[in-house]
Amino acid sequence: MKFFIDTANLDEIAEAKSWGCLAGVTTNPSLYAKTGGKLADFEGHMSKIAELCAGLPVSAEATSEDAEAMVAEGRRLAALAPNIVVKLPICEAGLAATRTLADEGVRVNMTLVFSAPQALLAANAGARYISPFVGRFDDLGEDGVSQLADVIACIGNYDWSGKNVDDTVEIIAASIRTPHHVTQAALLGADIATVPFAALKKCVHHPLTDRGLEGFKADWNKVIAGA
Template sequence: MLFFLDSAKLDEIEYAIKRWKIDGVTTNPRHLANAKMKVEQFIEKIKPLVENTNISVSIEVNPHLNDAESMIEEAQRIASMCENFVIKIPATEAGFEALSVLSKKGVKVNVTLVFNVVQALQAARLGAYYISPFVGWKEERGDYDVDFISNVVRAVKNYGFKSKILIAAVRSARHFTEAALAGADIITASFEVYKRSFENPYSSLGLDIFKDSWDQIQK
């Protein structure tokens, strides 16, 4: 499984690349707003960090675009700026129409805001590079389905589609576990979720016990 960071904050991204060796970055308009950057500013700053690496960066088209032609135009413009860029297109009728054109033109597309198996299958059929089912949003609204991730993964892989399943809106280490056991290809999470998941109170407890024992044998 590949680990992606879900953020637009350059300090977090640089830290995660250096310390955690993350495989990619995903962002969206909300992350850009939190980082107080326009998409053009983010592109300018992220490009030098990922060029000549295998780190992919998913960048979303303007969410106000509601027709395929406009999405296609913006997606091609952003994709042309760096080979590492993957373009996020929403799982809507217009988004799928744009995907069918972009995939044939060789533009890597991350179909985002996927909330059911049918959306995932349509994205796979039309050549999505990444498919991003959102888990946290469903859970936060009382609509959590423990089989959601596994159903998406199984449905897409049943037919040998090449699309990679990228689990998004991850909120906890449990989501990591469910994604890994279901066979998802990638997981993307915030800086804070990684920090919480990498650490564990039992690890800290064990380290304290070992420190005490170490001090005893040094007396």
């Protein structure tokens, strides 16, 4: 399973990339707003992320509400850099825009997916990536992992050749909150987990690892002291 980072913060992206295991970036309007970014700077900021992660897919989300405007905005975003993926919400307009953009060779990441039927519609419309959300189900006391399992199973039942730009559909487990979500997504066979920086750092660390490092350091200091 590949790791994307779910953020628009350049410093977070740069640090995660330095670990050598980053495969892409996803952003959304809320994440951009958290950076304090302004409307006039949005496309420039997406270009900076794309440059920082050259060769890796970077999802930039369109905010238009009708299909025609989504297509126009998607074309602008895709023109910013060759690794930009246009992110669109699952809805009637989003599906129509996805079909048009995919037919033009633009990769689309369909987001806010909460059910298998939505995922199947997205794949048929030409989405290159489909982003079912996990954590938001948990917020409601429901099982987001089981919903993710349904999406993965349904998409995996079919050959999507000819539907989109790259003749494949990848499932991005989104709204990841914990390392447990990452584990469950991997066990289910999700292609990608897009993880906020704080949760990604939690995936690196474990109390027993930290304790082991402290023990090694203490023992090595004894060796140094006795030299």
